[in-house]
Amino acid sequence: xxxxxxxxxxxxxxxxxxxxxxxxxxxxxxxxxxxxxxxxxxxxxxxxxxxxxxxxxxxxxxxxxxxxxxxxxxxxxxxxxxxxxxxxxxxxxxxxxxxxxxxxxxxxxxxxxxxxxxxxxxxxxxxxxxxxxxxxxxxxxxxxxxxxxxxxxxxxxxxxxxxxxxxxxxxxxxxxxxxxxxxxxxxxxxxxxxxxxxxxxxxxxxxxxxxxxxxxxxxxxxxxxxxxxxxxxxxxxxxxxxxxxxxxxxxxxxxxxxxxxxxxxxxxxxxxxxxxxxxxxxxxxxxxxxxxxxxxxxxxxxxxxxxxxxxxxxxxxxxxxxxxxxxxxxxxxxxxxxxxxxxxxxxxxxxxxxxxxxxxxxxxxxxxxxxxxxxxxxxxxxxxxxxxxxxxxxxxxxxxxxxxxxxxxxxxxxxxxxxxxxxxxxxxxxxxxxxxxxxxxxxxxxxxxxxxxxxxxxxxxxxxxxxxxxxxxxxxxxxxxxxxxxxxxxxxxxxxxxxxxxxxxxxxxxxxxxxxxxxxxxxxxxxxxxxxxxxxxxxxxxxxxxxxxxxxxxxxxxxxxxxxxxxxxxxxxxxxxxxxxxxxxxxxxxxxxxxxxxxxxxxxxxxxxxxxxxxxxxxxxxxxxxxxxxxxxxxxxxxxxxxxxxxxxxxxxxxxxxxxxxxxxxxxxxxxxxxxxxxxxxxxxxxxxxxxxxxxxxxxxxxxxxxxxxxxxxxxxxxxxxxxxxxxxxxxxxxxxxxxxxxxxxxxxxxxxxxxxxxxxxxxxxxxxxxxxxxxxxxxxxxxxxxxxxxxxxxx
Numbered sequence: 001x002x003x004x005x006x007x008x009x010x011x012x013x014x015x016x017x018x019x020x021x022x023x024x025x026x027x028x029x030x031x032x033x034x035x036x037x038x039x040x041x042x043x044x045x046x047x048x049x050x051x052x053x054x055x056x057x058x059x060x061x062x063x064x065x066x067x068x069x070x071x072x073x074x075x076x077x078x079x080x081x082x083x084x085x086x087x088x089x090x091x092x093x094x095x096x097x098x099x100x101x102x103x104x105x106x107x108x109x110x111x112x113x114x115x116x117x118x119x120x121x122x123x124x125x126x127x128x129x130x131x132x133x134x135x136x137x138x139x140x141x142x143x144x145x146x147x148x149x150x151x152x153x154x155x156x157x158x159x160x161x162x163x164x165x166x167x168x169x170x171x172x173x174x175x176x177x178x179x180x181x182x183x184x185x186x187x188x189x190x191x192x193x194x195x196x197x198x199x200x201x202x203x204x205x206x207x208x209x210x211x212x213x214x215x216x217x218x219x220x221x222x223x224x225x226x227x228x229x230x231x232x233x234x235x236x237x238x239x240x241x242x243x244x245x246x247x248x249x250x251x252x253x254x255x256x257x258x259x260x261x262x263x264x265x266x267x268x269x270x271x272x273x274x275x276x277x278x279x280x281x282x283x284x285x286x287x288x289x290x291x292x293x294x295x296x297x298x299x300x301x302x303x304x305x306x307x308x309x310x311x312x313x314x315x316x317x318x319x320x321x322x323x324x325x326x327x328x329x330x331x332x333x334x335x336x337x338x339x340x341x342x343x344x345x346x347x348x349x350x351x352x353x354x355x356x357x358x359x360x361x362x363x364x365x366x367x368x369x370x371x372x373x374x375x376x377x378x379x380x381x382x383x384x385x386x387x388x389x390x391x392x393x394x395x396x397x398x399x400x401x402x403x404x405x406x407x408x409x410x411x412x413x414x415x416x417x418x419x420x421x422x423x424x425x426x427x428x429x430x431x432x433x434x435x436x437x438x439x440x441x442x443x444x445x446x447x448x449x450x451x452x453x454x455x456x457x458x459x460x461x462x463x464x465x466x467x468x469x470x471x472x473x474x475x476x477x478x479x480x481x482x483x484x485x486x487x488x489x490x491x492x493x494x495x496x497x498x499x500x501x502x503x504x505x506x507x508x509x510x511x512x513x514x515x516x517x518x519x520x521x522x523x524x525x526x527x528x529x530x531x532x533x534x535x536x537x538x539x540x541x542x543x544x545x546x547x548x549x550x551x552x553x554x555x556x557x558x559x560x561x562x563x564x565x566x567x568x569x570x571x572x573x574x575x576x577x578x579x580x581x582x583x584x585x586x587x588x589x590x591x592x593x594x595x596x597x598x599x600x601x602x603x604x605x606x607x608x609x610x611x612x613x614x615x616x617x618x619x620x621x622x623x624x625x626x627x628x629x630x631x632x633x634x635x636x637x638x639x640x641x642x643x644x645x646x647x648x649x650x651x652x653x654x655x656x657x658x659x660x661x662x663x664x665x666x667x668x669x670x671x672x673x674x675x676x677x678x679x680x681x682x683x684x685x686x687x688x689x690x691x692x693x694x695x696x697x698x699x700x701x702x703x704x705x706x707x708x709x710x711x712x713x714x715x716x717x718x719x720x721x722x723x724x725x726x727x728x729x730x731x732x733x734x735x736x737x738x739x740x741x742x743x744x745x746x747x748x749x750x751x752x753x754x755x756x757x758x759x760x761x762x763x764x765x766x767x768x769x770x771x772x773x774x775x776x777x778x779x780x781x782x783x784x785x786x787x788x789x790x791x792x793x794x795x796x
Contacts, residue, residue, distance in 0.1 A: 030131060030133075030141065031106060033130060033131060034098065034102075034103070034106045034130075037098055037130065038065075038066075038069050038103070040092075041062055041065055041066055041069070041091075042066070044058075044062055045062050045063070045066060048062070060079050060082065060083045060086060061083075061086050061089055061091050062091070063075055063079050064076065064079045064080065064083075064086060064087075064100050065091055065098075065100055065103055067079065067100075067112070068100040068101070068103040068104040068107075068109065068112055068116070069103045069104075069107050069109075070107075070109075071104075071107070071109035071111065071112050073111060073112060073115060076100075076112060076115060076116075077115070077119075080120050084120065087100065087116065087120045087121070087122050088101075088122060088123045088126045090126075090128065090129060093129075094129065095129055096129055096130060097128065097129055097130065098128040098130055099122075099126050099128060099135075100116060100122070101113065101116050101117075101122045101123075101124070101126065101135050102127075102128050102133070102135055102138055104116060105135055105138045105139055105142070105144065105147060106138060106142070108142065108144065110144075110146060110147065110150075113147055113150065114150060117150060117151070117154045118154075124136065124151045124154050124155065124156035125156060125157050125160055127160075127162040132162040132163050133162070134156070134157075134160055134162060134168075134169060135151055135156065136148065136151050136152070136156045136157075136158055136160075136169040137168070137169045137172055139151060140169055140172045140173060140177070140180060141172060143177055143179075143180065145179050145180055145183065148180065148183070149183075156169075158170050158184075158189055170184070170189065170190060173190065241713075241716050241719065243712075243713060243714075243715050243716065246715035246716060246718075246719060247715060249715075252715060252718055252719060253715070255718050255721075255723060257714075257717070257718065257721070258721040258722060258723055260375045260376045263308065263312050263313060266729075267305065267308070267722075267723070268305045268306075268308040268309040268312070268313060269302065269305045269306050269309055269732060270309055270313070270736075271306060271309065271310075271736065273319060273322070275735070275736055276322070276323060276326055278735050278738075279302070279306065279732070279735060280326060280327060280330050282302075282731065282732070282735055283299045283302050283303065283327075284299075284330060284334060286298055286299055287358070287361060294361070294483055294484060296361055296362075296364035296365040296368060296484050296485065297365075297368050297485075297720060297722070298724070298728060299362075299365045300365045300366070300368035300369040300371075300372060300722065301368070301372070301722035301723065301724055302724065302728075302732075303323075303324075303327055303369055304369060304372040304373070304376075304722045305722060305724070306323055307320055307323060307324065307378065308376065310323055311378065311381065311382075317381075317382075320382065321382065324382070324385055324388070328388050328392060331362060331392060332392075332395075334358070334362070335358065335359060335362060335395070335396060335399060336399070337392075337395040337396070337399060354399075354402075354403040354406065355403070356400060356403050356404060356476065356477060356480050357480050359396050359399050359400045359403065360400060360480040360481055360484045360486060361484055362396060363393065363396040363397065363400065363484075363486060363490060363494075364484035364485055364486045364490075366389055366392055366393055366396070367393075367486065367487055367490060367695075367696060367701075368705070368720070368722075369389070370386075370389050370695050370696065370701075371696075371698075371701045371705060371720075372722050373385060373386075373389075374554070374698040374701065375698070379554045379555050380555075383554075383555035383556060383557045384557070386554060386555050386559065386695070387555075387557070387559055387560065389695060390559065390560075390561055390562060390693060390694075390695060391561060393490070393693050393695065394561050394690065394692070394693040397490070397493055397494050397497060397693060398497065398690045400477070400494055400498075401494060401497040401498045401501055402501070404473060404474070404476075404477050404498050405498060405501045405502060405505070405687075407473050408470065408473055408502060408505070409505060411465065411469060411470050411473070412470070412505055412506060412509065413509070414465035415465045415466055415467050415469050415470040415528075416467060416470060416506060416525065416528045416529065417506070417509060417510070417516060417525060417528075418465075419465060419466055419467060419524075419528055420524050421524075421527075422523070422524055422527070424520070425520045425521065425523065425524045428518070428520045428637055429637065429638045430518065430635055430636065430637055430638065431636045431637065431638055431640070432635070432636075467528045467531040467532070468531070470531075470532075471531060471532065471535045474498070474532075474535060475535075475539075477494070477495075477498065478539055481494065485705075487696050487700070487701070487704055488541055488543045488704075489543045489577060489694075489696050489700060490696065491541075492541075492543060492577050492581055492584060493577055493691075493693055493694075495581060495584065495585065496571055496576075496577065496584050496585075496588065496691070497690070497691060499584070499585045499588040499589060500571065500588045500687075500689070500691075501687050502532075502588070502589075503588045503589050503591055503592050503685070504685040504686065504687035505687055506529075506592050507591050507592045507595060507684075507685055508684050508685060508687070510525070510592070510595060510596075511595065511625060511628065511629065511633070511683065511684070512684070513633075514632075514633045514634075514635050515635065517599055517629055517633040517634050517635050518599065518634070518635040518636070518637065519599055519600045519601075519602075519603065519637070519640075520637065521599075521635075522596040522597075522599035522600050523596075523600060525596055526593070526596045526597075526600075529589065529592065529593065529596070532585070532589065533582075533585075533586065533589070536581060536582040536585040536586070537582055539581060540580055540581050540582045541580065541581055542578070542579065542580040542581070543577065543578050543700070544578075544700070544703070545575075545578040546697050546699045546700055547699075548697070548699075561692050561693065562692055562693070562694055563576075563577075563691075563692045563693065563694040564692075569587075570667040571587075571588075571667075571691045572667070572691060572692060574694055577694075590619065590620045591620040591621065591668065591685065594618045594619070594620050594621045595621060595625065595629070597618075598614075598618070598621065598626060598629065599629065599634070601614060602629070602630060602634065602643055603634075603636070603640055603641050603642070603643055604641075605643075605644075605647060606644075607647075608646070608647065608650055611647050611650060611651075615651075615654075620666070620668060622659065622662050622663055622666060622668075622682055623651060623654045623655035623658065623659045623662060624655055624659055624663075624680075624681070624682040624683050625682075625683055626651050626655075627648070627651045627652055627655050628680070628683055630643050630647075630648050630651060631648055631651075631652075659682065663682050668685060669685065669686040669689040670682045670683070670684065670685060670686055671684050671685070671686040671688075672684075705717075705720040706720070
């Protein structure tokens with residue numbers, strides 16, 4: 001079979017395959033008219049020969065056209081040499097004729113075309129009046145790419161329309177003609193004529209698609225590759241809670257809006273007191289279901305619908321308070337918090353203490369429960385619910401902070417205090433150290449050392465302690481808070497306590513050990529802490545401050561453990577948490593940063609004036625801390641000047657005279673460090689201090705989880721409203737029906753008393769819980785009978 005193919009012959013047509021491109025498509029209706037015209041030329045040429053007439057003008061044009069059809073270059077050149085004016089002439093008439101160039105194109109005589117254009121200056125835009133096609137249109141029609149390039153090189157107009165009907169060469173370029181289409185596209189020739197000729201375009205002052213500014217050009221010049229592929233435009237990424245994304249959820253669109261003012265049948269859960277344990281078990285086991293493990297709205301919605309029934313339907317205050325107290329007590333047990341305090345003794349308990357995912361989950365659930373209580377005005381009847389939610393939120397924030405910092409404590413020495421990447425710091429010689437056998441590190445000073453620095457670090461270097469590992473723990477906290485939709489106001493309170501504890505630990509480690517109290521070591525530690533500042537800049541956000549920031553208007557009672565409404569920017573005041581995260585973190589780290597600055601500049605101070613000016617720059621350091629560093633802890637380098645005694649005495653006098661007053665005005669929280677012989681006060685920071693907290697205002701909750709300002713975000717309000725899915729409702733019905741079956745079975749086992757003792761049918765509210773039913777005699781033995789007391793007798 002290969003031998004047949006390799007011969008180059010087609011068995012059907014007996015024509016060489018190499019000449020297949022030259023074979024004319026005789027079925028082409030446009031070409032058939034040109035062929036008919038050629039036959040007419042042949043007849044005219046024979047008539048001239050038979051008659052012997054010497055009409056030189058017609059004879060020359062006929063010879064020229066036949067030479068163009070047959071590719072006879074000799075005849076073509078001789079004819080045009082004698083009559084060059086006929087190169088663009090149409091024959092037989094100008095109203096119904098064809099030019100020599102078009103004949104050459106239709107019969108695919110490339111050399112003839114090239115001679116007409118280059119040697120005899122044929123006009124590439126002269127179109128025939130038979131079909132009104134330009135030479136370029138004929139070349140596109142016959143897929144002659146080389147002819148197209150030749151015509152365009154001789155200034156052929158691709159936008160010329162012979163009949164002004166928008167039919168031109170561009171209109172004939174279709175994607176099916178792949179090579180021609182790509183050629184026109186690459187040369188930007190596929191635009192319409194109006195796009196090319198319009199001077200005043202609709203968007204005159206906006207860049208076009210192929211616009212390239214100076215910055216883009218410079219970036220391309222800096223690239224190493226010769227070709228730069230333009231990146232496709234990025235699709236618009238919508239927020240998860242945007243109306244565009246939420247509209248894709250058909251179930252959410254069909255969900256009815258929750259009516260807080262009316263009690264509709266599907267918007268509350270009917271229960272009795274015996275159902276509470278089973279329902280709470282289901283609420284606290286939702287995290288084990290992978291479908292709902294991060295949906296913190298469901299537990300809050302269930303508790304809210306239960307309270308709506310007991311409060312609005314059953315009208316039972318005792319049942320409502322009992323339900324909420326059972327929920328809060330169960331929550332304290334699960335999170336290992338007792339009465340609003342964190343139980344440090346249960347850090348490693350398997351029940352979940354120290355689990356940041358568990359703590360973040362219930363912190364988010366409490367904020368949704370607070371949102372629903374505010375919308376339904378539950379606090380007006382039960383103001384202590386607000387106080388209990390404040391206590392629970394404070395304990396969860398403290399638990400979350402201690403859990404994160406317990407992990408950070410394991411890394412602070414290796415990743416922050418002892419981590420050194422500056423060669424000069426490693427090579428510092430100290431006056432009191434034995435440096436005889438110390439091996440100094442050296443800077444990269446040869447080609448191999450410099451080349452090694454350009455390669456990425458090895459696996460062994462990556463697992464070494466560094467500030468990056470320290471920041472990974474902070475990023476884990478940021479992740480769990482965001483995945484559980486914790487409000488930014490609660491997030492910033494959590495991070496505030498985390499950075500306060502972080503600062504206390506680092507500060508106390510530095511000021512308690514002399515090995516960290518040197519100017520070179522302070523420089524390295526300050527560099528390591530700058531990575532924490534970079535993390536704050538990357539994850540920075542700010543909570544929008546509402547018009548009113550007080551929560552006292554929700555209830556009439558005095559609330560405890562709440563933030564003060566004062567203008568001073570300290571962590572005990574509510575306004576402090578409406579700053580950016582970077583400002584909050586920088587405030588807490590300021591004590592450590594100022595201590596490191598003092599270590600770097602202390603020995604360079606030469607007189608009292610420079611010392612006082614330096615001390616006045618510190619907002620967080622007190623005289624007790626400055627004096628301890630300068631008098632006891634500072635570690636001098638070799639050839640470093642000593643801190644003058646008169647300056648040290650000046651700090652001591654300031655401490656004795658104004659130390660107490662300075663500490664009183666300072667917002668720092670200190671602890672007393674006692675030993676057998678000494679007692680240090682106002683030096684060490686207290687890491688166990690817990691700041692008050694505050695709930696989120698209703699305005700902020702509506703802007704974040706409701707319909708927003710103007711009520712335009714309807715789908716987002718539906719997403720976070722206290723509605724339950726059909727699957728959850730089915731599970732609840734199954735739990736309640738199972739409890740009812742157990743009650744019926746228990747009642748059937750009991751003997752019926754007289755009908756006089758039956759309860760009245762219409763009982764409302766608290767009357768259900770005012771009667772106490774005595775234990776059944778079948779369950780409790782009467783020990784007063786003599787027969788029952790004879791328990792030693794043989795029952796057989």
